[in-house]
Amino acid sequence: MAPTRIAGRYAHGNDKVFPIVCWILHCLLIKKHESSPLGVLKETTMWRDSILWMLFCCFPLLPSPTDSIAVMSVDLGSEWMKIAIVKPGVPMEIVLNKESRRKTPVAVCLKENERLFGDGALGVSVKNPKVVYRYLQDLIGKQKENPLVALYQNRFPEHHLEKDEDRGTIIFKNSEEMQYSPEEILGMVLNYSQGLAQDFAEQPVKDAVITVPAFFNQAERRAVLQAAQMAGLKVLQLINDNTAVALNYGVFRRKDINSTAQNVMFYDMGSGSTVATIVTYQTVKTKDSGTQPQLQIRGVGFDRTLGGFEMELRLRDHLAKLFNEQKKTKKDVRENARAMAKLLKEAQRLKTVLSANAEHTAQVEGLLDDIDFKAKVKRTELETLCSDLFDRVQGPVQEALGSAEMSMDEIEQVILVGGATRVPKVQEVLLKASGKEELGKNINADEAAAMGAVYQAAALSKAFKVKPFLVRDASMFPIQVEFTRETEEEEGVKSLKHNKRVLFQRMAPYPQRKVITFNRYTDDFIFNVNYGDLAFLSAQDLSVFGSLNLTTVKLTGVGSSFKKHVDAESKGIKAHFNMDESGVLMLDRVESVFETEVEEKEEESTLTKLGNTISSLFGGGSSEPSVNASEPVQDEEEVPPETGKEDDQAQKDKPAEEEKQEAGENAKEETLGEEKAEAEKADANSDAQDPKEAEKSEEKKPSEEEGKAEEKEDKKAKPQKRTKISDEIGVELQVNDILNPSSDQIESSKKKLQDLTDRDLAKHEREKALNSLEAFIFETQDKLYQDEFQAVVSEEEKEQISGKLSEASEWMDEEGYTAGTKELKEKLSELKKLCKAMFFRVEERRKWPDRLAALDSMLNHSAFFLKSAKLIPEDDQVFTEVELKTLEKVINETTTWKNETVAEQEKRSSTERPVLLSKDIESKLALLDREVNYLLNKAKFAKPKPKPKPTSAEKNGTSTEKGKANGTVADSEKVIPPKEEPSPEKAPEAPEEVQPGEEPPTVEDAGKETETEKSERPEGASSTEPSENNKSENHLGDEL
Known part of the structure; x- marks a missing residue:
């Protein structure tokens, strides 16, 4: 628990002050303009400017392109972890590790100068199990005396576990220099998972949602958060793995969810534990987004030590x-850690095979003293070995039904999750316990939790918008507040009374905020936050649960606060608790609240309010609450202490539409009041009284008659305004379960992990430099005898290069494998410099054919273009003489350069530096391409020149020629008397009708313009018939 809110959630809040201030200032400018005579006329302009101001002010808030957008999830199991990411363009994808597998072993190998993860670490575990750390989930958040720590030591006797004297937890001690806590090793695993996600996403990934078992208590959840902090991950949420599975199941079945509740049980048997969860799906109405689907965790049952790993251990021992019964050696194989690690690996493989086969042969080469082991094992033998484990399979089912207060008839289906559910006997027992016809196997048992968690990560991230799916998770363990106060039973006789107030009941939804009010304290006091009634846990579960006391809270400054507000009416000491999205309980703040009566003031104008807002923004900026803050009194909902099944039943009887999302973002503050009434002193069993009644009991000091009289007077008098005054109370926290590491210890662990990461990177760089040098030596020695290299290298140069390569090869055999990265890179650079000229000549010869062919093709096309451009008639020419001459000059110069350079290159020896260079050819190609493209673009957008307007004589001549062309021979010989030429203003004559026996005008004739039409056509307009110039222009276009 921490006295303040999570820092990361409200980071960079001050960056938003400047845009808000700018916006308010601009609103003031608008107000000023509206008051002026021109205000109405400028209204539209001012609104436009306002929008521009808003966009300008909000621009600094936009994420930069370098910010991380992708988010990830880690399904952190005891044996395996699955990683998923969401990034733009990649919706919910499982990350492949370096071996291209979809799941990665949770294993870390820590040698003196080497660190391995995943499959690489598992490979070392067979040879040297002492340096490989696995199954860390059983040690996270545990003290050295915890029975689970003893069980871990029994399973892995090769590890040396010591007690951390500062915190009471354990430390893996491999040597004096190599000591790591489970949180640090888990931090390495999370850091490795982050690296895999970043390689897969090809961008930085910092935000993550991590799955944890539903039975993790407060200490275990804080330990996971601390490990993520050491790894440099920002945890958006710790989500229970059963909740993540349920979310993944519901997201892909949104259409099947309606207002009718559907109850589904998820049975998850993994490697280390088993959890059964009852989930209710239905649609509910929300204020913000309307009707949306929701899942609610109704019941949870678990078994911490029932899982596939226990079956594998029993099979290993078998x-x-x-x-030993084969008596091939006198030694006991159980005393050899390396041999037992080999048998454990074979037992894991054997269990998987026996899930599908009735019998199988186990075999291990060189198990002990180079003696091979081989034996046949039947499935029935495995079932006999684990018979007591199979009897415990139905335990979580019954526990889940009990916590949900349901029967199996209300469960629609039972869905299997986890790798150990593939064991046939487990399915047989579970099918019988559930009474169903079949078990559900319609989800991916391995990846469902990772996919559900990454969907939640996308929903929590501001970079993505997903369809809402409401999640109401539940806290498995009740939490209560305990305190002691003095009571006066008789006159002059005082006694101490121990009080308990339940903050969160069993299966209470979260995230949720609650407030508890202490009404009878006027001086500094102490209260404790502890777990509530855990009678539902078995004796074994209680023994491994850890401390039942969470935190001791000491409040300071209560007395001084009361002295400052003697005239005010006390409303008690309020402690604000918050159980966040990760299920971690925090104490946000504690404050003393008072009420006082003040005279009502005249309401301020809008302009004054804006001015006050600006003053407050510039005057402060601190996020800390004020010492003596005052605000108008608002009615606060007082909720009496929860009393058990009646409240639970009432909660269940609510219709779905009336549920108000107590565990959602509403952050509804429920208040638990400490009662004041002295009339309840004698009731020792029940110390609960409604806080409102308690306050009324002290306020109603006068007699009933006086109260009635005052009541009448109050009705006549004007009601006075009451103001709430709050003082921040000092808080000192003492953690009682597992001490949180100090900030210095966190920084030290961060530095330790970063040093290991830097060492790994340095080692990777050295290996890369060593491999590069070795590969260069072998490849170059081979190339010296290839034909294309022999053609360009002289014998003298060949001997020199070959000698240097042989010398470097001998150096590597003797000193190279101990040389540093810098020395290896320098050696490689020296050899590359020696061979640079040879590689250059070979590379140029490889490029010549393609480059020269491209240049020839470009020259041909450019010459054809130039020839076509010169054929354009002068009236339609779009290119200037300078442009055509420039292109012609470039073509001639390029052709000359190519011929001369190729001829000179043919005279040179192949062992000399070439004069024909590929880069020169490419520059010539670029020059030609630029010139031709310039002219092409000019022709593409050029406009045709306007045609000159014909004279009247030209019109008459054209008309006469047309008449001759259209008339018959007889008509052409007929003499027509001269007529007066019509003026252009007169209307054209009607067309002559076609006489019988005469041919009608052809289509070509109909398409031609009449003289009048020509005269009326605007200057520069083209006729329907294309002109010769137009035809040549179209021809050029076709040629181009």
């Missing part, structure tokens, strides 16, 4: 027994 194989060891079989090997």
Whole structure:
């Protein structure tokens, strides 16, 4: 628990002050203009300017392109982890590791100068199990005396576990220099998962949602958060793995969810534990987004030690027994850690095979003293070995039904999750316990949790917008507040009374905020936050649960606060608690609240309010609450202490439409009041009284008659305004379960992990430099005898290069494998410099054919273009003489350069530096291309020149020629008397009708313009018939 809010959630809040201030200032400018005579006329302009101002002010708030957008999830199991990401263009994808597998072992190998993860670490575990750390989930957030720590030591006797004297937790001690806490090793795993996600997403990834078992208590959840902090991850949420599975199941079945509640049980048997969860799906109405689907965790049952790993350990011990019975050696295989690690690996493989086969042969080469082991194992033997484990399979089911207060008849289906559910006997027992016809296998048992968690990560991230799916998770363990106060039972006789107030009941939804009010304290006091009634846990679960006391809270400054506000009416000491999205309880703040009566003031104008807002923004900016803050009194909902099943039943009987999302973002503050009434002293069993009634009991000091009289007077008098005054109370926290590491310890662990990461990177760089040098030596020695290299290298140069390569090869065999990265890179650079001229000549010869062919093709096309451009008639020419001459000059110069350079290159020896260079050819190509493209673009957008307007004589001549062309021979010989030429203003004559026996005008004739039409056509307009110039222009276009 921490006395303040999570820092990361409200980071960079001050960056938003400047845009808000700018916006308010601009609103003031608008107000000023509206008051002027021109205000109405400028209204539209001012609104436009306002929008521009808003966009300008909000521009600094936009994320930069370098910010991380992708988010990730880590399904952190005891044996395996699955990683998923969401990034723009990649919706919900499982990350592949370096071996291209979809899941990665949670294993870390820590040698003196080497660190391995995943499959690489598992490979080392067979040879040297002492340096490989696995199954860390059983040690996170545990003290050294916890029975689970003893069980871990029994399973892995090769590890040396010591007690951390500062915190009471454990430390892996491999040597004096190599000591790591489970949180630090888990931080390495999370850092490795972040690296895999970043490689897969090809961008930085910092935000993550991590899955944890539903039975993790406060200490275990804080330990996971601390490990993520050491790894440099920003945890958006710790989500219970069963909740993540349920979310993944519901997201892909949105259409099947309606207002009718559907109850589904998810049975998750993993490697280390088993959890059964009852989830209710239905649609609910929300204020913000209307009707949306929702999942609610109704019941949870678990078994911390029931899982596939326990089956593998028993099978391993059975194989060891079989090997000892063969008596191939006098040694006991169980005393050899390396041999037992080999048998454990074989037992894991054997369990998987026996899930699909009735029997199988187990075999290990060189198990002990180079003796091979081989034995046949049947499935029935495995079932006999684990018979007591199979009897415990139905335990979580019954526990989940009990916590949800349901029967199996209300469960629609049971869905299997987790790798261990593939064991046939597990399914057989579970099918019988559930009474169903079949078990649901319609989700990916391995990846469902990772996919559900990454959907939640996308929903929490501001970079993505997903369809809402409401999640109401539940806290498994009740939490209560305990305090002691003095009570006066008889006159002069005082006694101490221990009080308990339940903050969160069992299966209470979260995230949720609650407030508890202490009404009878006027001086500094202490209260404790502890777990509530855990009678539902078995004796074994209680023994591994850890401390039942969470935190001791000491409040300071209560007395001084009361002295400052003697005239005010006390409303008690309010402690604000918050159980966040990760299920971690925090104490946000504690404050003393008072009420006082003040005279009502005249309401301020809008302009004054804006001015006050600006003053407050510039005057402060601190996020800390004020010491003596005052605000108008608002009615606060007082909720009496929860009393058990009646409240639970009432909660269940609510219609779906009336649920108000107590565990959602509403952050509804429920208040638990400490009662004041002295009339309840004698009731020792029940110390609960409605806080409102308690306050009324002290306020109603006068008699009933006086109260009635005052009541009448109050009705006549004007009501006075009451103001609330709050003082911040000092808080000192003492953690009682597992001490949180100090900030210095966190920084030290961060530095330790960063040093290991830097060492890994340096080692990777050295290996890369060593491999590059070795590869260059071998490849170059081989190339010296290839034909294309022999053609360009002289014998003298060949001997020199070959000698240097042989010398470098001998150096590598003797000193190279111990040389540093810098020395290896310098050696490689020296050899590359020696061979640079040879590689250059070979590379140029490889490029010549393609480059020269491209240049020839470009020259041909450019010459054809130039020839076509010169054929354009002068009236339609779009290119200037300077442009055509420039192109012609470039073509001639390029052709000359190419011929001369190729001829000179043919005279040179192949071992000399070439004069024909590929880069020169490319520059000539670029020059030609630029010139031709310039002219092409000019022709594309050029406009045709306007035609000159014909004279009247030209018109008559054209008309006469047309008449001759259209008339018959007889008509052409007929003499027509001269007529007066019509003026242009007169209307044209009607067309002559076609006489019988005469041919009608052809289509070509109909398409031609009459003289009048020509005269009326605007200057520069073209006729329907294309002119010769137009035809040549179109021809040029076709040629181009």
